[in-house]
């Protein structure tokens with residue numbers, strides 16, 4: 387699994403070449419089996435490769451697609467091509483030669499036009515300079531391609547790839563274009579890696595947060611409420627509130643102050659903040675009231691800026707750290723909504739730190755330290771910090787147009803990370819519109835990757851809001867602003883934690899911590915007494931008085947992954963004890979109730995991962 391996580395989109399990488407070469411082999415196999423197919427593009431991706439095909443339409447005018455039997459046939463054909471050990475041969479061609487070569491391939495012709503005009507590469511991505519037009523050929527198949535590839539098909543392992551599925555994909559991602567059939571394959575260096583990947587996928591399916599969310603009654607979506615707008619059920623609300631409590635404690639200890647701000651704000655504020663010019667596509671449309679346009683907020687930043695600016699600040703007051711679990715609304719396309727991971731309403735573990743340039747490094751590293759504390763608490767051992775920088779091409783469009791400040795802040799972040807000894811990788815053209823950011827990717831217990839948190843430096847917005855402080859020379863100075871959200875949004879975090887823990891939450895996060903199970907009705911009263919004592923101690927406990935048999939009650943508690951079950955009968959009443967059954971199957975009979983109470987309260991108070 388680690389190889390998969392270590393994958394870099396680097397073209398010299400052997401895995402990149404293997405995957406790219408398999409995409410070509412797949413296209414050859416498809417053309418041999420479906421000579422009428424039109425081929426589009428086929429790049430390597432982070433777990434394998436895909437290729438897009440157009441098989442024309444059926445009698446009803448719907449795009450023809452591939453069945454799973456077709457995929458098997460294509461896979462078999464690919465293995466035959468691989469065993470032919472055909473070399474991958476590179477050549478450069480003129481645009482006209484390329485047009486002749488691909489005369490009956492309309493998608494390739496469109497790409498050649500783009501290449502010839504110097505606008506796009508062979509994947510249709512925008513590029514800076516006019517490219518060389520080149521092809522790669524193996525056996526009977528020649529593709530428009532700049533490579534690189536393995537030397538010959540014999541270097542591909544027939545037991546280390548698998549065709550996975552077919553999905554519809556619009557040509558160039560545009561809904562106005564024809565729908566193509568995208569075949570996804572997964573490919574690895576060897577059979578063992580492939581097996582590990584397939585196993586991880588299987589495990590991920592079991593841990594799917596949408597499935598667990600339903601089973602454990604964490605959240606639902608409702609059509610009448612709208613897509614991407616989750617409803618937290620009582621169990622989910624408990625988890626959300628525990629996370630808020632955690633954040634509140636950690637932030638208070640780190641010198642943050644908490645604030646609360648409204649969900650709706652006048653248009654002018656978002657023009658001033660820069661959200662409207664740069665971020666309008668992701669915002670809900672405005673509503674009009676008394677002739678004034680109001681927007682629901684996509685972010686909490688401008689409100690916090692207003693709070694900072696509401697009084698005169700001196701250098702002695704800095705840093706000012708304002709935190710809020712703020713609810714935001716963003717317009718995500720319905721096709722992009724995904725369970726709790728991509729939603730339209732979200733509550734963010736937000737905060738803004740206003741500091742001087744001198745204080746920047748310490749504050750920035752303080753935030754990084756906070757992330758690391760959370761990771762330790764949740765048992766996240768693998769994470770990567772990614773420094774996202776701007777791209778000069780996007781200045782004035784995607785990014786605030788101030789090249790000098792970009793260079794300066796990017797260097798400040800780089801230096802802070804280096805001084806703090808925090809390992810990071812750098813990625814160009816992924817910054818926020820107002821400054822560089824650190825994205826934190828984490829891997830769940832089964833090795834699934836998530837982007838959870840961001841930490842952003844903002845040099846552009848404080849001056850727009852006229853934010854200042856009086857420095858020690860009595861002069862007005864503009865502070866820097868750090869935006870951070872280590873616990874992400876409740877939606878993303880709970881979705882992630884559901885998959886990370888497979889719903890088996892540590893005691894402090896478990897919606898129900900203790901289930902008390904009387905053996906017969908005669909023991910109900912004792913059970914209720916225990917319930918009351920546990921609840922009085924702040925433990926989430928419930929006695930199950932349903933008229934079911936004991937074993938059925940135990941199964942019901944196990945289904946909900948309740949950490950502790952206390953079975954009580956005559957003996958327990960006599961000894962003021964409980965028969966403890968833990969979620970992991972271990973048991974302790976005749977445990978004095980006081981000892982159990984001490985155990986559960988200790989686990990909760992220390993947020994222990996132990997049972």
Ligand SMILES: [Zn+2]
Nearest residue numbers: 529530531533
């Ligand atoms: Zn290629």
Ligand SMILES: [Zn+2]
Nearest residue numbers: 685686687869
């Ligand atoms: Zn912000």
